[in-house]
Amino acid sequence: MDHRRYMKVLKLDEAEVASRRAFFELTDEDLSRLAALRPFAEKVTDAIVEDFYKLLLGHRETKKFFPDEATVRRVKKTQRDYFLGLFNGKCDLAYVEDRLRVGTAHQRIGLSTKWYLGAYRKYMQLICDHLFEELRDQDKVRDAFASIQKLVYFDVVLATDTYLAANIDAIERHQAAIRELSTPVIRVHDRILLLPLVGSIDSHRANQVMDNVLLKVSEAQAKCIIIDIAGVPVVDTKVADNLVKTTAAVRLLGAETILTGITAQVARTIIQLGVDISAMHTLSRLAEGIELALSLVGKSIQSSARRPTRRNKRKTVRT
Amino acid sequence: MSESVEERHEMRIESEDDITLVRRKVRDLAATCHFDIFLGAAVTTAASELARNVWVHAGHGVAVIERLTDDVRQGVRVEFRDEGPGIADLDRVLAGGYSTANSMGLGLSGSRRLVDEFSIDSAPGRGTRVTFVKWTPF
Amino acid sequence: MTGPIPILRVGRVLLATIQTELRDNVANAFQQDVLLALERGAMAGLVIDISGLETVDTYVARVLADTGRMAKLMGVETVLVGMRPEIAATLVRMGYAMEGVQTALNLQEGLAALRKKPREE
Numbered sequence: 001m002d003h004r005r006y007m008k009v010l011k012l013d014e015a016e017v018a019s020r021r022a023f024f025e026l027t028d029e030d031l032s033r034l035a036a037l038r039p040f041a042e043k044v045t046d047a048i049v050e051d052f053y054k055l056l057l058g059h060r061e062t063k064k065f066f067p068d069e070a071t072v073r074r075v076k077k078t079q080r081d082y083f084l085g086l087f088n089g090k091c092d093l094a095y096v097e098d099r100l101r102v103g104t105a106h107q108r109i110g111l112s113t114k115w116y117l118g119a120y121r122k123y124m125q126l127i128c129d130h131l132f133e134e135l136r137d138q139d140k141v142r143d144a145f146a147s148i149q150k151l152v153y154f155d156v157v158l159a160t161d162t163y164l165a166a167n168i169d170a171i172e173r174h175q176a177a178i179r180e181l182s183t184p185v186i187r188v189h190d191r192i193l194l195l196p197l198v199g200s201i202d203s204h205r206a207n208q209v210m211d212n213v214l215l216k217v218s219e220a221q222a223k224c225i226i227i228d229i230a231g232v233p234v235v236d237t238k239v240a241d242n243l244v245k246t247t248a249a250v251r252l253l254g255a256e257t258i259l260t261g262i263t264a265q266v267a268r269t270i271i272q273l274g275v276d277i278s279a280m281h282t283l284s285r286l287a288e289g290i291e292l293a294l295s296l297v298g299k300s301i302q303s304s305a306r307r308p309t310r311r312n313k314r315k316t317v318r319t
Numbered sequence: 320m321s322e323s324v325e326e327r328h329e330m331r332i333e334s335e336d337d338i339t340l341v342r343r344k345v346r347d348l349a350a351t352c353h354f355d356i357f358l359g360a361a362v363t364t365a366a367s368e369l370a371r372n373v374w375v376h377a378g379h380g381v382a383v384i385e386r387l388t389d390d391v392r393q394g395v396r397v398e399f400r401d402e403g404p405g406i407a408d409l410d411r412v413l414a415g416g417y418s419t420a421n422s423m424g425l426g427l428s429g430s431r432r433l434v435d436e437f438s439i440d441s442a443p444g445r446g447t448r449v450t451f452v453k454w455t456p457f
Numbered sequence: 458m459t460g461p462i463p464i465l466r467v468g469r470v471l472l473a474t475i476q477t478e479l480r481d482n483v484a485n486a487f488q489q490d491v492l493l494a495l496e497r498g499a500m501a502g503l504v505i506d507i508s509g510l511e512t513v514d515t516y517v518a519r520v521l522a523d524t525g526r527m528a529k530l531m532g533v534e535t536v537l538v539g540m541r542p543e544i545a546a547t548l549v550r551m552g553y554a555m556e557g558v559q560t561a562l563n564l565q566e567g568l569a570a571l572r573k574k575p576r577e578e
Contacts, residue, residue, distance in 0.1 A: 004321070004390050204456065210549075211357045214542035221562050245549045252545035254538065254561035335480050342512060360512065360543035361550065367514040426515050429551030 003100040006165040017096055024154050026091060030147040035089025037144055042084065044130040048123075049079050055122050062115050078102065086151050099155055103162035113163055120156055124149065183209055185216040191223040192293045196286075198231035206242035213246055217255050224293045225250060228286045230261030240269045247280055256281065256296055260289035322394075326351075326386040332370055332399075333379045341370040341382045345397060348386045352393035352455060361433040362395050362453040368426035369399045369449050377403025377447070387452070394435075394454040402446040409441055460486025464494055469501040470571060471533075472564070476509030484520045491524060495531045502571035503528045504564060508539025518553055525558050535559065538567040 006012075021027075053076060056062045066072045082102055088095070106116050127148055135141045183205075188194045193216055197209065217225055227243065229235060235243075247257040258281040262270075270277060283289050294300055328344055331337065345366040349359040366382075373380035380401030387394040406412055406427075413428050427449075431437045434451040441447035460483055464473045471494055477483060491503065505521060507513070513521075525535035537560045548555060561567035 002390075008389075008391060207357075210546055211355075211542070214546055218542040218562075223562070223566075248554070249542075249545040249549040252540055252548060252555060252560055253542065254540070254563075254566055339478050339480075346511075356541075356543040357546050360541075360547045363512050364514050364547050364551070367512055368516075371514065371516055425551075425553065429515060429553060432550055432552060433547065 003097060003104045003162075005169075006100055006104060006162060007097065009165045009168055010161050012093075012096060012100075012161070014093060017091070017093060020154060020157065021091060024150045026150045026154060030150055031089045031091060033143065033147045034087050034151065037148075038084075038087045040131075040134055040144075041087040044134065045080050045083050048083060048126045048130065049076050051126050052079065052119070052122055056115075056119065062111075062119075065109060065111055065115075078105075086148060086155075091151065091154065096158065099158045100162060103159045106159075107162045107166055113160070116159060117156060120152060120159075124152060127152075183212050185212060185225075187220060187222075188226075188290065189294065189297070189299075191221070191297045192290075193217060193220060193222045193225040194228070194290075195225060196228045196231060200234060201232055201239050201242075203238055203242075206239055210242060210246045210249060213257075214249055214253065217250055217253055222255055223297050224256045224258065226258045226260055226286070226289045226293055228261045228289065229259065229266065230263075230286065232261075235266045235269055237269055237273060240266070240273055241275075244270065244273060244275050244277070244280070251279075258283065258289045258292055258296075260284070260286045322387050322389045324385050325388055328384045330382045330384065331379070332373045332382055332401075335374060338367060338370040338374055341384070342367045344384050345395060348384060348395045349453075351386060352395060354395075354453075354455065358453065358455070362397075365430035365433045365451055365453070366397050368430045369397070369451075372426055372449075373399050373401045373403070373447075377401035392454045392456075394452050396450065396452040398448065398450040400446070400448045405443040405445050405447055406439075406441040407443050409439065413439070460490055462487045462490070464490055466494070466500075467504075467568075469499060470568060471495065471500055471503045472506065473503070474506040474509065479510075479517050479520055488520070488524050488527060492527060492531070495528060495533055500533050502568075503533055503535040504567040504571070505535060505537050506539050506564060507537060507544075508541065508563075510541070510544065513540075513544045513548060515551070515553055518548060518555055522555060522558055534571060536561050536567040536570050538563055 010016075053066075053072065057066060057072070066075060085095075085098065128145060131141045131144055131148075135144060183195065183197070186194045186196075195209075195213060195216075201209065213225060213227070216222070227246070229243070232239070243259060247259070250257045260283045262282045262284050267282070270282075281289075281292060283292065291301060326348065330341055330344065332341065342363055346359060346363045349362050354362065366384075370382060373382070380399060380403070383398040383400075385396045387396055413431065427439070430451065434453045436452040437450070439447070439449045441449075461477055462473055462475055462483065464471055466472075471491065473487070473491065475487075479487075494500070495503070503525075505524065507521070510517070521537060525537075528535045535558070537558055539562075540560060559570065561570050
């Protein structure tokens, strides 16, 4: 997933950036101060980057992310740019996009958060040491450090975001796959379909259910579809509304819907919608639904009871 | 975050036949975006409703039909502009409880429910501008 | 017959198949043709096949519903058949209920539905 999609998934827009800046108390004054510190930054960047990577390369678990000289050279250059980026005097969407690009690259190589975020501690230490050395004036050091810290924490949150967004993306892809597998419409009899709904239903899935139901009813020219919702843990007003709409749409096709697996709770939710349910078929048990469906298509289940003592009763479908 | 316009078509609405042409263009763009039949029907019907509103209430107007992408999704954006009488009591019309002899109300509120983004700017004497966007799912 | 929408007699049922865009003059001619055919009398029902319609907006829906109402005034029930799944979905999502219109999956079902209804005298 690239950094632009991250921004979309995380809803990182101008308003969000402004909100974060406000929370970090990151003002224009801070940014000006950082821009004024640019000469300082350029002077100390090489030393800071060297010491920073001494830690990463000296630690067994982090060393393995920098397997060769070429990689080390490359990341040192990136790190230098990253450090200097703190002193551009800007903190806008372009800045965010830039930081995310770097964060995305780290997340992609598999560097886990404990190392990535933990490394910021060293960063701050090195900056603090150099500030004291270069600036001398205690007040200046304190103000400079305060401003740098604000922007660095801002960056740390962005770094966390990249890992968060990657997880969200993975979850969404898995959910999409699960959805595909979990709206199977089954033909239980000549003109009767059955859809056992299992799992939680969000609005996206609810729309898919309606579309799928209509497609299958039309394809099969089914007179009746039973939708069993016993396997849906939460039926809120949105889901209930969608079920009611699905029933209406199926009727427009000229077929009937039977809702089964209705609990008392669900019944209450549907009533609260205030829609006209007089024409809806709702039942608590799937078995009842099947019997009703059969009667709607002019069939019924009948026991054959000719010789009850010698044979097990057999159930056959009689027209 | 960054939308780009891949295709743009500007069409005049001056006769009833033009409603059909607008509908066809929207349907074509929807197909290019690989909208499924349900998304396609939604965007085409919304466009048909609003194009007809322009013709019935203003007599003539313009439809700007665009195909968009935003790095992740594809979408269709349609804007209708006319110098017609405008809509008084816009809020009530959008709520869908308003029915004139030509029931513009239901078409407007109905269209809004079919799309992802919807904006309308209209007042008596100021004409009407309606814009909507429909995207492929995330 | 004055308009482009063909209307056939199938026994005592009128069958109209709509496959073209319903523009104002086409819709008016259609309704006129239906009424004329019903006037000739002894019809037990009207089936309107809309399987050829790709888009049904509120205008088209109203024309269909009005046609049904007109037929009813003349004592004849109407059944709409062949609605495409995406059209049903769109109408419902718009909030358009299409009240008072009977529907059936196809012509066969439509005829069966009409047979069940007692003819209004």
